[in-house]
Amino acid sequence: MERSLMAGSMSPSPQFSGIVIKQEKGRDIIEIVEDSLTTERVLQYCYPFTNPVLENLDDVQNVLAMMKKFGMRGLMDRVRGALVQPSFLEEEPLRVFAIAYRFGFEAETRLAARNTLRHQIFGPYVKELEHIPASIYHKLLQYHRRCSVVVCGLTSDFSWFPGFASRWVWFQCDDCVHHSLSWPLSDGKIYEVNAWFIEYMERARTALRERPCGKVVSDPLLIMDALETAAHCHTCRPAAYLDMSTFIGEHFSVEVEKAIDTVDLDIPFHSPA
Structure with missing residues (x-):
């Protein structure tokens, strides 16, 4: 869903990547192309409401991506806990690993890597690998191998x-x-x-x-x-x-x-x- 947000007379500073700003009748307009549910969840983190329930990793990733786009780094830290819910780490640790690395969460990346050891390393492909360098996935494979040798x-x-x-x-x-x-x-x-x-x-x-x-x-x-x-x-x-x-x-x-x-x-x- 494409929507527009009136930004007032002043453009935001700094200008964040991915935001389209245009002039219309003397006002700057920021185009928000994220879906309405993701936008609502991000706004819930902005205002003094109860944090939204993020039921799956797609929800977590969408919220983090929008926050990153708008430079909301402080709010991104509040989503970190949702990323490493026990059920996600148990069932989809490779997805958690890729998402955590993509958004620069070191502790969560390490925790997810540890949890990948519970699974065979060459499991089903996950789309989140497209967002991280091949070198990082290779280092995860090396980690798995070194752990295998030592145990x-x-x-x-x-x-x-x-x-x-x-x-x-x-x-x-x-x-x-x-x-x-x-x-x-x-x-x-x-x-x-x-x-x-x-x-x-x-x-x-x-x-x-x-x-x-x-x-x-x-x-x-x-x-x-x-x-x-x-x-x-x-x-x-x-x-x-x-x-x-x-x-x-x-x-x-x-x-x-x-x-x-x-x-x-x-x-x-x-x-x-």
């Missing part, structure tokens, strides 16, 4: 296990088939390990390679085979579930997130133009 390393080096790890049943049981390799722990000793536990770690490595985040290692589908095998052993059966729950929930998933914290996104940021 996958946790599955083949047990030196990060807590000091009491040797008490877990997969180190204690002598009745199950042991893995062909023995494994050193942080206490400096080398232990034989039940094969079913190593098989779980190998499955976790494959999953982390595609989605490097702590949530992945607690996927029941990854754990199920290990617990089914453990259930056939009279030594492992009573302890396997509790020990696995403790290991994954209190140690493995936490260590994955700590490892990701060491990886820098390595993206240059800019302020909204």
